[in-house]
Amino acid sequence: MLTLVALQHLYNQTNHSNMRRQERVIIESVYPQLNCGEFFIKRVVNESVTVYADILPDGHDVIQAELLIQHESKKKPKDIRMQHQGNDVYFETFKVTQQGFYTYQLRAWVDYALNWQHGIEAKIKDGQHVVSELLDGVQYLNHIRKKGNKGEKEYIKTLIGYFENETEYQNAIQEAVSEKLHELFIKYPERILANTTKEFKVYVDRKKANFSTWYEFFPRSSALEPGKHGTFKDCERLLPKIAKMGFDTLYFPPIHPIGEKNRKGKNNTVDAQEGDSGVPWAIGSKHGGHKSIHSELGTEADFKALVGKAADLGMEVAMDIAFQAAPDHPYLSSNPEWFRKRPDGTIQYAENPPKKYQDIVNFYFENKAYKALWEELLSVVMHWADLGIKMFRVDNPHTKPYYFWNWLIHEVKKKHPDTLFLAEAFSRPKVMQQLAKQGFSQSYTYFTWRVSKGELIEYLTELTQTDMKEYYRPNFWPNTPDINPYHLQGANEAMHLIRYALAATLSGNLGIYGPVFEYMVTEPFPNKEEYLDCEKYEIRHWDWSHENKITHLISKINGIRKENAALQQTNNLRFCHIENENLMAFYKWDDDRANQLLMVISLDSHNSQQGMVQLPMAELGISPGDGLHLRDLITQNDYQWYDEWNFIELSPALPFHIFQLNQ
């Protein structure tokens, strides 16, 4: 709850008219801020925030500005003095080292002590006699005398002696302009009539929010023998292989009892045949709902065992949150008020007229009992979070109210701050942005459909160079069970490698839906961007032991991601000129530029491509003629470049370079 002081502050911020405020320094255009501070910006542990603001006094007096930084666990803020960049812009950077909320607030004041020193210095240089000015300065010395340590007090006492005694004039004017006194004024400011902004917030996640590598598969397709329903035990068998490919997140579609009423059949047919296994997202049956486990997969104990074994191999399990019910979900009888009735008293199935989805019933968020519904849905997430699950992929969040997600995510993270939520919304830009602002930790993106160089550069520029970089953490998926994009349908090995390399080097977070991706199972449902015989509707059988060039290169790339901090984030990205529309080049770096990479990726899966790439010399801090050492991290080949423009050739056999740069 906001305090009265905070309300008063809001009042001050929003209604200056007709008030008599004596402050002289204006602070405005604080950056970063989202929707006037309504939303927090996001960081992960050990990232930094650089705050900018326009800060200006009336007249020409010397001002000081500072940032007040406070982690929610602390009782008091830390203050850091800001630097003047020019044109009345002040800035300063702080590092966030703890998870949770930080606030940043700006404060600025006319610094009369510094102003006095600035003035007397100009007069002394001008040869003026400054006896009166020295006496004037004694008030500022007295302030330090009250605040300083013993040595400082002694020094100030001496100065006051000089200032008040004309025989000490030479000493006085020397000390009046001394750097030592200047530093004491900086150290012990008198913040007279200081102006203070509202508090802005940063939410700090664990590092995985920025850097995660997801592998999605259907556990029911994990059986060793064809025709069998895979189990969590079967999944345990696959863990070493997936770990070897370098994935750190195993994401399972829903593992709950599947509705039996109006169940769908293979290839999304309306009526299931005997033996059809149904759609995992049609959750709930007489066997249980969102807190239960589909019995053919195993027990909750089996699931916990799987989660533990995955953890031993460095992998987390991500669950799917799909807030919707099959018509036979227990909620329909226990809490019919959470669903919309038709005039005839029957339940309203999901629909997008004229389409009907009779295997799904949506929650009715406008119902009067919505608070109980919200609490129940929260308890679903809490059930799995309490069990140790820290990552959730949320299905279709854009069809539930934004404020609901804001509340739910906030509540979960209060108890389980490590929890991360990936928003599965492939919707309009502002809808996807809004979900991220309201609190989702990661978001699916349009990368799945961005194919040409122009499209990729435009989209990445939006993600990394606009306000989106403050709150939208992209997760790049070349494919998903819902999307078999046209460019992958019938695509060759090179195209799969290109899409994986792009996702893995452009974005800190990525994922694939396997094993169809690495096994190149690309046959589409006719005329759709969907898979034929998709696992959403049936169990498939795979030879999971099979390895191929794609699995090897995925292992290689994911290994490189683990060793190179530049790839463990998304925003430090600059595209480099390369004079070929089929070649993309970009430079990435970690925050302290200890790790710098240059990627060159061909977009042509059929032909070799050549081009001259321009090094970002200024950013690299080198000049033409300086040697730059490049190691291709895939082939371990070494190169030495001396020029700004350098020749590159890539063939479909290995359509990308990941160069590590060293001066």
Add this chain to the structure above:
Amino acid sequence: MLTLVALQHLYNQTNHSNMRRQERVIIESVYPQLNCGEFFIKRVVNESVTVYADILPDGHDVIQAELLIQHESKKKPKDIRMQHQGNDVYFETFKVTQQGFYTYQLRAWVDYALNWQHGIEAKIKDGQHVVSELLDGVQYLNHIRKKGNKGEKEYIKTLIGYFENETEYQNAIQEAVSEKLHELFIKYPERILANTTKEFKVYVDRKKANFSTWYEFFPRSSALEPGKHGTFKDCERLLPKIAKMGFDTLYFPPIHPIGEKNRKGKNNTVDAQEGDSGVPWAIGSKHGGHKSIHSELGTEADFKALVGKAADLGMEVAMDIAFQAAPDHPYLSSNPEWFRKRPDGTIQYAENPPKKYQDIVNFYFENKAYKALWEELLSVVMHWADLGIKMFRVDNPHTKPYYFWNWLIHEVKKKHPDTLFLAEAFSRPKVMQQLAKQGFSQSYTYFTWRVSKGELIEYLTELTQTDMKEYYRPNFWPNTPDINPYHLQGANEAMHLIRYALAATLSGNLGIYGPVFEYMVTEPFPNKEEYLDCEKYEIRHWDWSHENKITHLISKINGIRKENAALQQTNNLRFCHIENENLMAFYKWDDDRANQLLMVISLDSHNSQQGMVQLPMAELGISPGDGLHLRDLITQNDYQWYDEWNFIELSPALPFHIFQLNQ
């Protein structure tokens, strides 16, 4: 004072976390808004405001959005439905017809009735049987039955009969999707779970805030005979000539008693000689202060008479507000607490170390008794406002606190809403912008120093295409008593015409310091951008009856400004391509495009210049081959153009065209 409701609203706006809000529609990125609504935007009477916002629901339901517009004199807001532009952007325009504050607020909701109609329409087209859907719709009909007029109630009653009776199915499905029903749903919305933004403000001034033509002169230089101190009576003699030149605002430097202590001499020398008349901005002596009149100019009655005679000729008198005191101003003895003392008890003169301004004492706004000081300074403006003065040019407002101006301007306008304040700050960009945001009606600009085509286009683009257009009303001055810009020093007639034509056609507000401008008195103080023998420090004598080409063309241009609404505002401006760096072309129009002008101005005061100018065909709504009639409003020559690119030649004899365009 903000109400508790408003505070609660602020709370809602700033802290969504952890709240359970059931609203489903998000409204954000409201434009225009300044500093998150802290400041009002500005308009003049009969201008319009187009509001844009991102408005989006979760899911795919039909939403409605509206603007709530309320003038401060009204008890209730008017609501106007907004239009969808695409990409979740909604917009609508409203016209402001009264002076004073308007508020605009946005409200949006999921419209369940329209959503129902949208759904049933899709199902009917799909051939589905919609009996249940018709019954579902009765609830929405019942809402209209409560709200509608008699005829509407009848219609709805019939519909309910159809909807509930299967034998009327054909009639039911026909009426369910009817335009008539659609319009009733629009007319009588049920705003369920509507979301509402905070209130944003527009302040509406009288038209003169946008369109004014200032003539500044020193009344003490108005005497008929050399060596005499001019009087208000002398000024009366000049009125017809100035009116004939087309000016509507006479601006006088301060007319108050001039300090006698530490008075400055001619050309800013430190010590005045016997007979030196002093600087009008060094206000106050034993003869009075800011509410008194310098006796050599006349009496207050004379001043009132002059103001009245000017009004008869369509001219207002603008006074100078210079909040500073000469050392012998009565305030220094009546209210010494308003000034800063030195340690020796003497008064602190103005200084900008190492420079000292011993003829000026600044007010000490940090003093504890600041409220009384503010009240006194307000009473100064009120004194003259009560006497009928409605325009004030404020001297150096950037050396007094911003919040002081905010308060003072607001207080004056509460009583005298016609009052306009011009901020004389030639300072850093953000300082000048801040003063405008805090409430100044007009502002001086950098136009005085923008000479090249590139500079002018860049600066005008900033003024008219950024947020500045919402709050910063430029007033373009080719010269002032403080600034004799280098390009006018020794400049010829053509250069004077160019600078006047640029100011008068680019900006709705402009002014010159005369008669030095039109008489081309350009001799500088050596090596400075100042005038030699400047009237700030001495009385000059002019042959006011002299007319020349410049006075004639000023009359002509000002006459054109009065007849062409396109020139009575600043923001409707598009630069046109013209392939010559010495030629500028731009298109201006009034809000309903009834008046459209094309200006072509040469920047070369010595040579003829030729070039091809490109017409803004799309904005003019014409195609190549369509005839466009142009009348040069200076020469009355007529042209007929058929092409997009057209030849222009301008010579120093008449270095500009002002074309009126007619299809």
